[in-house]
Amino acid sequence: MKHPAPRASRADQRGAATAELAMVLPLLIAATIGLVWLLAVGSAQVRAVDAARETARAVARGDEIGAAVARGEQVAPPGSRVSVDTGGGEVVVTVVGRVSGPGGLFDLPHAEVSADAVAVVEETASRVGSGVGSG
Numbered sequence: 001m002k003h004p005a006p007r008a009s010r011a012d013q014r015g016a017a018t019a020e021l022a023m024v025l026p027l028l029i030a031a032t033i034g035l036v037w038l039l040a041v042g043s044a045q046v047r048a049v050d051a052a053r054e055t056a057r058a059v060a061r062g063d064e065i066g067a068a069v070a071r072g073e074q075v076a077p078p079g080s081r082v083s084v085d086t087g088g089g090e091v092v093v094t095v096v097g098r099v100s101g102p103g104g105l106f107d108l109p110h111a112e113v114s115a116d117a118v119a120v121v122e123e124t125a126s127r128v129g130s131g132v133g134s135g
Contacts, residue, residue: 051076
């Protein structure tokens with residue numbers, strides 16, 4: 001003959017919800033911090049791509065390399081390196097930056113973001129010289 005399982009009284013269950021919340025809350029906070037950090041990494045990647053494109057475009061149209069790199073460093077994530085390589089009628093720009101952990105609160109490894117952009121050197125009137133207007 002089976003006997004029904006004894007039911008726990010209300011007094012035995014008091015505080016169970018609080019204990020469960022105390023167990024789950026740190027996990028929810030950690031997941032939220034992780035998602036915020038991923039958003040920061042994604043945002044830094046977009047900024048690196050924009051900086052590479054902006055710098056490549058500026059050098060390709062004839063701006064000074066120093067001024068173009070300065071403009072790219074303004075757009076790039078803080079502390080990024082912007083390098084320019086010219087040759088063969090092309091401008092290749094590489095931006096490399098690091099993203100630290102969320103808010104700098106934790107000693108998490110840094111994420112590195114990088115982007116490359118290539119632009120064809122434009123022929124302007126000053127580069128073409130006497131060929132302008134002939135024909």
